[in-house]
Amino acid sequence: MSSSANTVAMGKKRPRIYSREAVLFGCIVFLVLFVLFTAAASRMYHKTIHVLADDWFDQGEVSFRAGDIKSALTDYRNALVYSPDNAKFQFHLAQALAAAGRGDEGRSYLLNLLSESPGSGEVNLALARIAAHKALTSDALRYYHGAIYGVWENNPIDMRWEVRRELAEYLLDHGLQQQAVPEIIALADSTPASDTEQLRIVGNLLLKAKLWTRALDVFRTLLAVNASDEAPLLGAATSAFNLGRYSAALDYFDRLPEKDRTAPGIAEMYKTTQQINEMNPFLPDLSREAKARKAATAVSLAATRLQQCATQVGQSLTATPSQTQLQKAFAESKEFTPDENWRNVAKHPEAVDEIMGHAFEMENAAAAACGEPEGADRALWLFGRSRGVSAQ
Amino acid sequence: MTEPTAVTSHGTIPPAADESVNSTSQSGIRAMWESWTNRVFTMREDRFFLFLAVLIGILSGLAVVCFRIAIEWTQIELLGSSISPTFPRVILAPTLAGFAVALLVIYAFPRARGSGVNQTKSAVYVSNGYIPFNTVVGKFITCALAIGSGQSLGPEDPSLQMGAGIASLIGRRLRLSQEKVRLIAPVGAAAGLAAAFNAPISAVLFVLEEVIGTWSAGVLGAIVLAAISSVVTMRAFLGAESMFRVPPFRVAKPADLLAYVALGVVGGLASLVFLKWLAYARPKMQSLPSWTQHFQPAAAGLLIGIIGIRLPQVMGAGYPIIDQAMHGQFTWKLLLILAALKILATGFSFLSGTPGGMFAPSLFIGAMLGGAVGAIEQHFFPALPGTVGTFALVGMGTFFAGFLRVPITSVFMVIEVSGNYTAILPVMISSLIAYGISRSYIKVPLFDLLARQDGLVLPSVEERREQLILTVEDAMRVDAALVLEPGDRVTEVTKRLEGKEDLLCFLRARPGEWNFIERSELQRLAADGSETHTAAELQFKGPLPFVFRDMSLEEALHWAGDWPALPVLSRADLSKLEGLVTLDDILKAFRKVPVR
Numbered sequence: 006m007s008s009s010a011n012t013v014a015m016g017k018k019r020p021r022i023y024s025r026e027a028v029l030f031g032c033i034v035f036l037v038l039f040v041l042f043t044a045a046a047s048r049m050y051h052k053t054i055h056v057l058a059d060d061w062f063d064q065g066e067v068s069f070r071a072g073d074i075k076s077a078l079t080d081y082r083n084a085l086v087y088s089p090d091n092a093k094f095q096f097h098l099a100q101a102l103a104a105a106g107r108g109d110e111g112r113s114y115l116l117n118l119l120s121e122s123p124g125s126g127e128v129n130l131a132l133a134r135i136a137a138h139k140a141l142t143s144d145a146l147r148y149y150h151g152a153i154y155g156v157w158e159n160n161p162i163d164m165r166w167e168v169r170r171e172l173a174e175y176l177l178d179h180g181l182q183q184q185a186v187p188e189i190i191a192l193a194d195s196t197p198a199s200d201t202e203q204l205r206i207v208g209n210l211l212l213k214a215k216l217w218t219r220a221l222d223v224f225r226t227l228l229a230v231n232a233s234d235e236a237p238l239l240g241a242a243t244s245a246f247n248l249g250r251y252s253a254a255l256d257y258f259d260r261l262p263e264k265d266r267t268a269p270g271i272a273e274m275y276k277t278t279q280q281i282n283e284m285n286p287f288l289p290d291l292s293r294e295a296k297a298r299k300a301a302t303a304v305s306l307a308a309t310r311l312q313q314c315a316t317q318v319g320q321s322l323t324a325t326p327s328q329t330q331l332q333k334a335f336a337e338s339k340e341f342t343p344d345e346n347w348r349n350v351a352k353h354p355e356a357v358d359e360i361m362g363h364a365f366e367m368e369n370a371a372a373a374a375c376g377e378p379e380g381a382d383r384a385l386w387l388f389g390r391s392r393g394v395s396a397q
Numbered sequence: 398m399t400e401p402t403a404v405t406s407h408g409t410i411p412p413a414a415d416e417s418v419n420s421t422s423q424s425g426i427r428a429m430w431e432s433w434t435n436r437v438f439t440m441r442e443d444r445f446f447l448f449l450a451v452l453i454g455i456l457s458g459l460a461v462v463c464f465r466i467a468i469e470w471t472q473i474e475l476l477g478s479s480i481s482p483t484f485p486r487v488i489l490a491p492t493l494a495g496f497a498v499a500l501l502v503i504y505a506f507p508r509a510r511g512s513g514v515n516q517t518k519s520a521v522y523v524s525n526g527y528i529p530f531n532t533v534v535g536k537f538i539t540c541a542l543a544i545g546s547g548q549s550l551g552p553e554d555p556s557l558q559m560g561a562g563i564a565s566l567i568g569r570r571l572r573l574s575q576e577k578v579r580l581i582a583p584v585g586a587a588a589g590l591a592a593a594f595n596a597p598i599s600a601v602l603f604v605l606e607e608v609i610g611t612w613s614a615g616v617l618g619a620i621v622l623a624a625i626s627s628v629v630t631m632r633a634f635l636g637a638e639s640m641f642r643v644p645p646f647r648v649a650k651p652a653d654l655l656a657y658v659a660l661g662v663v664g665g666l667a668s669l670v671f672l673k674w675l676a677y678a679r680p681k682m683q684s685l686p687s688w689t690q691h692f693q694p695a696a697a698g699l700l701i702g703i704i705g706i707r708l709p710q711v712m713g714a715g716y717p718i719i720d721q722a723m724h725g726q727f728t729w730k731l732l733l734i735l736a737a738l739k740i741l742a743t744g745f746s747f748l749s750g751t752p753g754g755m756f757a758p759s760l761f762i763g764a765m766l767g768g769a770v771g772a773i774e775q776h777f778f779p780a781l782p783g784t785v786g787t788f789a790l791v792g793m794g795t796f797f798a799g800f801l802r803v804p805i806t807s808v809f810m811v812i813e814v815s816g817n818y819t820a821i822l823p824v825m826i827s828s829l830i831a832y833g834i835s836r837s838y839i840k841v842p843l844f845d846l847l848a849r850q851d852g853l854v855l856p857s858v859e860e861r862r863e864q865l866i867l868t869v870e871d872a873m874r875v876d877a878a879l880v881l882e883p884g885d886r887v888t889e890v891t892k893r894l895e896g897k898e899d900l901l902c903f904l905r906a907r908p909g910e911w912n913f914i915e916r917s918e919l920q921r922l923a924a925d926g927s928e929t930h931t932a933a934e935l936q937f938k939g940p941l942p943f944v945f946r947d948m949s950l951e952e953a954l955h956w957a958g959d960w961p962a963l964p965v966l967s968r969a970d971l972s973k974l975e976g977l978v979t980l981d982d983i984l985k986a987f988r989k990v991p992v993r
Binding site: 023025026028029030031032035036039040042043044046047050053054057061079082083085086087089090109110112113114116117 | 430431434437452455456459462463466469470473478479480481567570571572634635636638642643717720721723724725726784785786
C-alpha cells in the first residue's frame, strides 16, 4: 500500500509517506475524535459560561434590589458578556439603566428586544416608561398600547390592567383629558366588582377625569361592601356634588368623620352642599311655609346679588326697555315681591318652582356679568344649575 | 517546504490501493472502505478537491471552536470573569503572559510570529502551499494566551492561518498536485476566517481579495464550500447568533446619508494615522537587539495593563465592548478616548511581535469612532435618523475598509456580523470614503507593507486592480485591410491595391470564416494577364482565428504568432471586419504601457 520508494530521496531523510487511503482514514478518525473532543470542551465551556452568567445576573438582582444601581449595571453587563442574547438579562440591564436615569442607553437594548419579540408586554411597557419620562407622548402611547395588547407570561389580565392604569395616570398628569377618558372607561369596564382595591383606583381616576356618574357608581359599589369606608364616601360625596345631587352628597359628607369634612378642598364643598340643602325648597317632607320661606330667602339673596352686580358693572337696573341680562332678570323679578307675599306662596305651593326659577335666573345673570359668585350666592347658583338653569 | 509532493497529472488521481490483497479474505467493512476510497481517489481531482474542501472546513471549524473556547477560558482564568478585572490581575496577567508568549515564540514556535494573512499568501506564492503544522499549534497556544491575557489583538487572523495550516497539511499528506496544494491553503484560510467571524461571505471575499488576489473560478467553489462547512460546524457548537445585536433603524431620506460622509472622513483619517504609525514604528522595533524580543510582548502587556486600570475595555479582542457601544452605553468623549487608546494598545501588542490578529481591534476602533461621530452629530442634529449603535456598526466597516483596504469585504462583513441589511448604503458610502483617503496617502496596503518590511514581495491586490488591461482595441488597426469576396476579379483587386503598400488582404469565405491572402499570390495570378481569375482561386492561409476588439491582448497573443494578421470582427456580425491586429501591433501596444 505504501510507496516506500518515495521516502528517501536525494540522500536526505524525508518524512514517511503514507498511502492516500491511510491518510484519508487517519483524517476521518481524527475528525471523529476532534468532534468528540470539541463537543466535550464546548459542553464544559457552555456550562461554565451559563453558571457565570447566572451568577452575575443574580448578583445584579441583589444589587438592584438593594438600590445599588451602579453595581447592578456592572453585574448585568458581566452577565451579558457570557450570555449576550439573553433577553432577560438585556431587559434587566435596560431597567437598571432607566432606573439610573440613563433611559436612552436602556432604550437601545429594549428596541433590540422589541425587534425580536414585538408583542412583548414587558418590553413595550419599559419602552413606554422611558418615553413617558422624556414626555414623548406619541411614543409613550404607542408603547403603552403595545403593552396593553401585548403578551404577558404571568398574570396577563392584572398586568394589562396595571399598564392601562399607568397610561391613564400619565395622560391625566399631562393634561390629555380627551385621550385619558377612553382609557379610564376601558379600565373601569375591565375591573371586577369584587376587587375593591382596583375599584378604589378606578374611582379616583374617574374623579380626576370628571366622569362623575361612573365615579359615583364605582364608589357606591365600594360602599355596598363597606358603608363606612372613608375614601369611597369622600369620592361618592364629590361625585354627587359635581352631579348636582346635593342631597346625596350631603348624606355622604355627613357620614365622613369630622377630620375629612374639614380637610382643605372638602370643607368648602361640604359647606356649599349644606347651604344648598338649606335653601332647597324642593326637599320632601317640608311644610308649605318652610318651602315658601326658603323660596323667599332665595329670591331675596339673588336680588341683592343682582343689585350689587349692577352697581359693580355700572348698569341701571331700572332702565326701560330692558336691554341687558341683568335688566331683564331684574324686570322679571319685580313682578314678584316675596317678602310681602311669602304667605300667599305658602298657600300656592305650585308657585315655588316659578319663584325659584326667577332666583336662579338672577344668579345666572349676575354670574354672567360679574363672574362666579361666592358663599351663599354660589350655593344658589350651583343649585340653579343642578335644576337645569343653564349658565349664560 | 522540504516535504515531497508527488505531482500527479491534471487528470485523475491514480488509485494507490494495494492490488495484492486477496479480496475474498477482506471483511465486509474493509470491502466497503476500499470501494469507497477507490471511488474517492478515482474521481476527478477537481471533484476530490471539493470533497477535501468540506473536510477542511469541518476541521477548521472545530479548530476555531476550540480556539475561541481556549481564549475565553484563558481570559476567565487570568483576568477573572468580570469585564473590569481587579488591580493586580489587570497588570500581571498581560505582562507575565506576554513574557511566556515571547519565550514560546522564540524557542518553540518561531513562525507563530507575524501576520497569518501574509504567511498564507506567501504559502501560495512562495512555498508551494507549504505551511508547517507546527505554526498551527503555535498560533493556537500563543494567541490564546496573548488574547486571553488582555493583549489588544483578535482571534481572526490566527484562525485564518490555522485553517490554512490544516488545509496545507491535508493537501500534502494526500499528495495532491502541486497546483492544488498551493491553492488549498487559501481554502483553509477562508474556512478559518469564516468560522472566526461567523461570516462566510466576508471570509470568501477577503480570501479572494487579499490572499489570492483574483477571482479564480477554479478555487472559488472549494473556498465557498470550506467556508460554509466551517461556519456550520462552528454554529453547531457555539450557536448561530450574529456577533452583534444592533437596534433596528432606517434611513429615512437620501439626505440622511450625508451624516455618514463625516464618518467616512473620520474613519479614513484615523486609519491613516494608525497605518502611518505602524509603518514607521515596526522597522524600528525590528531593528532593536534580538534579546529585547524576550521582553517586548511583556512590555506591551504592561503598558496595556496600565491603560486597563482605568479603562479595561481596551483589553483583549473587545467584542462585548463593541456590543455595548452599539447600545449607546458610552458618551462620545469616552468613545473617542477608547478609540485612541485602542489604537495605542493594539500598536503596542502588534509592534512587540505578540501573535494575534488586527481584525478585531480594527473593528473595535471603528465602532468607537463611529459611535462618537454619531453621538456628536445627533447632539447637533437631533432629528438625524439612526442610533449611536448604527454609527458604531457603520464605523466598524469604515475603519476596516480604510485600515485593511478591503472595501468589498468590509461592506459584507458589517451585514453579516450584525444581520442587518439596512446598514448597507451607509457602510458603502463611508467605507469608500475611508478607503479613498487611506489610499491617497499610503500607497501600499497594510499586509503588503508588512510583507515588504519582512523582505517578501508578494503580489498586491491593489496593484493588480490598477494594472491597465490592454485589449485588442489598443493594438488594432482600422482601414488597414482589403476585404475580398470569392467572386472578386483578381485584376480589379490588384488595381485597388496599387499605391497602398500597407493594406493586407483578407478573403471573406463566409461569416466567421476569414482567410489571409499574400500579395505575392495576387501578383502570381494576375501575372498571366487573364481577366477571368477570381479571388476564390487564390491560395490562402486560413481559416484565421478571429478576435473581438474587447478581448485582452494576452488572448490575441496566443494566435498572433502563428498568422500574419488576425481579423478583428464585430460581435454582432461575424462577416464585418472592424480592423486587424498583428504580432507587431500587439508588441508595440505592450511597449507603450509604462513598466511598474
